[in-house]
Amino acid sequence: YFCHxxxxxSFRARxxxxxxxxxxxLVKRFQVEEIEINDDTFNLNLERAKEILREITKRxxxxxxxxxNGIRGDIVDEEFLDLLKSAGTYxxxxxxxxxxxxxxxxxxxxxxxxxxxxxxxxxxxxxMLTAGFFILGFPGESEEEMNNTIEYAVRSKLQIAxxxxxxxxxxxxxxxR
Numbered sequence: 001y002f003c004h005x006x007x008x009x010s011f012r013a014r015x016x017x018x019x020x021x022x023x024x025x026l027v028k029r030f031q032v033e034e035i036e037i038n039d040d041t042f043n044l045n046l047e048r049a050k051e052i053l054r055e056i057t058k059r060x061x062x063x064x065x066x067x068x069n070g071i072r073g074d075i076v077d078e079e080f081l082d083l084l085k086s087a088g089t090y091x092x093x094x095x096x097x098x099x100x101x102x103x104x105x106x107x108x109x110x111x112x113x114x115x116x117x118x119x120x121x122x123x124x125x126x127x128m129l130t131a132g133f134f135i136l137g138f139p140g141e142s143e144e145e146m147n148n149t150i151e152y153a154v155r156s157k158l159q160i161a162x163x164x165x166x167x168x169x170x171x172x173x174x175x176x177r
Contacts, residue, residue: 013044016051027061034064043071046080053083063088070095070133073116081119085126092123093131099152100145103138108173117156124157131160138166139177
């Protein structure tokens, strides 16, 4: 809708085996101790994400993992959060964008804001650093709507909240509009 469209609109996941081969190589060859997983939606296929985390845990690498690009906060369950922690995750960023359901609908994200807030709280309880991304300035967005988004961040268990001014990219729905 507003973000880049360089990868297309379909989810093309690398296999669990392929991801783990790459991690194995980095750890064994270069003694890597920290890995940032910059996947746009690491947990879109929750079972795949869990399997990757299970395998990292089994290998006992003692890695520091972070997800700085933002996971989908409403595709989370207790097991996934426990696996994040056991695999060595210390930071999870949640891509919330807007705390207004109408804006969520408009951008095609349709994030379940209550479930995302629960996921943030549960991540925080497990001792992982919580961060969130928010966007202000959607066309027609009122001051009240922007304040709702700010309040959502303030009232959550986010330890870091990053607010961005909307910048539609060419080739996106909003960019063409």
